[in-house]
Amino acid sequence: MRVGALLLVVLAVCGAGARAALREAFSWRQLDFAWPSPAAKEHALATGAFRPEASVPVGLEVWGQRVFVTVPRWATGVPASLTVFPVNASSDSPVLSPYPDWASHNTSAPAWGQLPSRVVSPFRLRADSCGRLWVLDTGRADVLGDAQQLAPAALLVFDLRTDQLLRRYEVPRDQLMDSSFLVNLAVDVSPTGCEDTYAYLADMGSYALIVYSWAGNESWRVTHNYFLSHPLQGEFRVAGTRFQWPDGIFGLALSKANRYNHRTLYFHAFASTSEFQVSTEILQNKTRALNSFHEFHLVGDRGPNTQSCASFMDEESGIAFYTQVNLDAITCWNSRTRPHYEPTTIGLVAQDNRTLVFPNDVKVDADGNVWVLTDRLALFLYSSLDPKDVNFRILTATVQEAVNGTICDPAYSGPEPKLENHPLESRFGGGSLCDRSAATTPAAVAAALAPLLALALWGRRDAC
Ligand SMILES: *[C@@H]1O[C@H](CO)[C@@H](O)[C@H](O)[C@H]1NC(C)=O
Ligand SMILES: *[C@@H]1O[C@H](CO)[C@@H](O)[C@H](O)[C@H]1NC(C)=O
Ligand SMILES: *[C@@H]1O[C@H](CO)[C@@H](O)[C@H](O)[C@H]1NC(C)=O
Ligand SMILES: *[C@@H]1O[C@H](CO)[C@@H](O)[C@H](O)[C@H]1NC(C)=O
Ligand SMILES: *[C@@H]1O[C@H](CO)[C@@H](O)[C@H](O)[C@H]1NC(C)=O
Numbered sequence: 423m424r425v426g427a428l429l430l431v432v433l434a435v436c437g438a439g440a441r442a443a444l445r446e447a448f449s450w451r452q453l454d455f456a457w458p459s460p461a462a463k464e465h466a467l468a469t470g471a472f473r474p475e476a477s478v479p480v481g482l483e484v485w486g487q488r489v490f491v492t493v494p495r496w497a498t499g500v501p502a503s504l505t506v507f508p509v510n511a512s513s514d515s516p517v518l519s520p521y522p523d524w525a526s527h528n529t530s531a532p533a534w535g536q537l538p539s540r541v542v543s544p545f546r547l548r549a550d551s552c553g554r555l556w557v558l559d560t561g562r563a564d565v566l567g568d569a570q571q572l573a574p575a576a577l578l579v580f581d582l583r584t585d586q587l588l589r590r591y592e593v594p595r596d597q598l599m600d601s602s603f604l605v606n607l608a609v610d611v612s613p614t615g616c617e618d619t620y621a622y623l624a625d626m627g628s629y630a631l632i633v634y635s636w637a638g639n640e641s642w643r644v645t646h647n648y649f650l651s652h653p654l655q656g657e658f659r660v661a662g663t664r665f666q667w668p669d670g671i672f673g674l675a676l677s678k679a680n681r682y683n684h685r686t687l688y689f690h691a692f693a694s695t696s697e698f699q700v701s702t703e704i705l706q707n708k709t710r711a712l713n714s715f716h717e718f719h720l721v722g723d724r725g726p727n728t729q730s731c732a733s734f735m736d737e738e739s740g741i742a743f744y745t746q747v748n749l750d751a752i753t754c755w756n757s758r759t760r761p762h763y764e765p766t767t768i769g770l771v772a773q774d775n776r777t778l779v780f781p782n783d784v785k786v787d788a789d790g791n792v793w794v795l796t797d798r799l800a801l802f803l804y805s806s807l808d809p810k811d812v813n814f815r816i817l818t819a820t821v822q823e824a825v826n827g828t829i830c831d832p833a834y835s836g837p838e839p840k841l842e843n844h845p846l847e848s849r850f851g852g853g854s855l856c857d858r859s860a861a862t863t864p865a866a867v868a869a870a871l872a873p874l875l876a877l878a879l880w881g882r883r884d885a886c
């Protein structure tokens with residue numbers, strides 16, 4: 423490696439943040455919930471029904487004046503896995519209210535199993551333009567422990583104006599596999615009306631998309647080679663911890679509808695740096711979805727170390743945002759002004775080794791604000807979170823602020839970036855990190871993680 427490049431790498435690994443276009447809206451050391459009474463909280467703490475150290479936020483959505491956050495049941499002690507708080511909350515660390523209510527989350531209550539609105543463990547959710555909240559529940563509790571399937575994987579759709587459940591759709595067993603893990607979804611409302619809506623569910627664990635039709639109240643499973651992970655791109659390095667995940671299709675970003683009312687679904691596997699696309703016209707026809715190999719296309723590659731879990735496209739501007747887990751960063755791509763997809767057309771929105779460690783979800787709300795949730799998930803899974811440090815953050819900016827001055831800015835007028843001096847390229851090296859997971863993963867944690875093979879979450883215990 424040239425000395426100059428080496429210097430850049432060193433700067434990159436050590437530099438806390440080249441750009442900080444996102445401002446911190448909320449942050450937590452540990453999560454707390456809106457308990458019915460102080461006594462209820464004391465009781466939950468005493469019985470282990472609430473273990474603050476087990477509650478880690480993953481997915482977010484912002485609709486109206488409310489912020490929704492999922493808190494999957496990674497382990498026992500998560501009292502509510504779908505929560506909400508007001509965007510104008512007076513605290514920077516608001517308590518989370520169970521959504522739609524406590525009863526839907528109280529798995530120990532006798533009537534819980536009969537409640538249509540029961541929620542077990544959703545990872546991500548999406549509010550649509552018709553005022554519906556789509557929640558994708560994996561149904562699996564104690565994911566890192568005994569992994570109990572408390573309910574079938576299901577799509578729950580709520581009316582955001584009344585907070586009533588509109589529909590519960592359990593994904594048919596024959597569309598899932600033992601390794602299935604429904605981590606993300608995109609919701610596609612046709613310009614022709616709210617009845618004509620499809621949801622695309624990413625099955626990261628068995629490399630499939632489940633397409634759900636709201637009008638038909640039915641779903642079908644779509645597979646494609648492009649949903650697989652890349653064998654050479656499954657290594658992650660976050661906060662000094664190194665681990666290997668085989669995670670398949672994860673990021674789903676929908677373009678604006680074209681004049682035939684179809685969109686482009688941009689997608690990528692987590693363990694991959696390539697982006698692909700397919701027209702929703704193909705996915706919506708269950709015959710064509712399985713017989714159209716060549717209708718799925720490679721868009722391009724973001725470059726080394728740009729593995730991304732969630733992504734989202736702002737329909738108005740055509741700008742996509744990516745969570746960059748290996749870079750402690752958020753990046754962008756402007757599909758209209760820079761349709762050619764390669765490292766030089768990917769812009770760096772924000773990067774910070776403290777506030778952007780494991781960006782886990784990204785959304786753009788109806789008012790054009792980007793929202794990012796970061797949660798240091800790698801530390802939670804492989805070592806531990808420090809309860810005295812700020813671990814979880816929600817950051818925000820307008821789309822315009824987020825891309826200001828980057829290659830994604832529609833008004834960008836700087837020099838055409840070259841690979842050598844591209845802001846991301848300087849961070850592509852960084853091979854010198856210590857494998858802390860190796861040294862510190864206790865045998866018990868390693869054992870607890872073993873069943874996770876099927877869930878595609880597995881830490882290797884090799885030496886640093
Ligand atoms: C982040 O970068 C700063 C600046 O180089 C460095 O001092 C610090 O140790 C890094 N922090 C973490 C958590 O890696
Ligand atoms: C938040 O906004 C709602 C209505 O928009 C208002 O009733 C409430 O008082 C506000 N809360 C705070 C803490 O500002
Ligand atoms: C959950 O249900 C149990 C049993 O009915 C009850 O004792 C407990 O108070 C409930 N918890 C909450 C937070 O509502
Ligand atoms: C949708 O289908 C499921 C079973 O596939 C059924 O249980 C449910 O009642 C249906 N919902 C509606 C609104 O038709
Ligand atoms: C699905 O595609 C097939 C094959 O192209 C076509 O024959 C059929 O009419 C389509 N179905 C619908 C509902 O559009």
Ligand SMILES: *[C@@H]1O[C@H](CO)[C@@H](O)[C@H](O)[C@H]1NC(C)=O
Pocket residue numbers: 822823826827
């Ligand atoms: C973009 O950045 C420039 C200079 O840094 C600043 O003057 C301008 O106000 C910013 N625009 C937006 C929309 O943030």
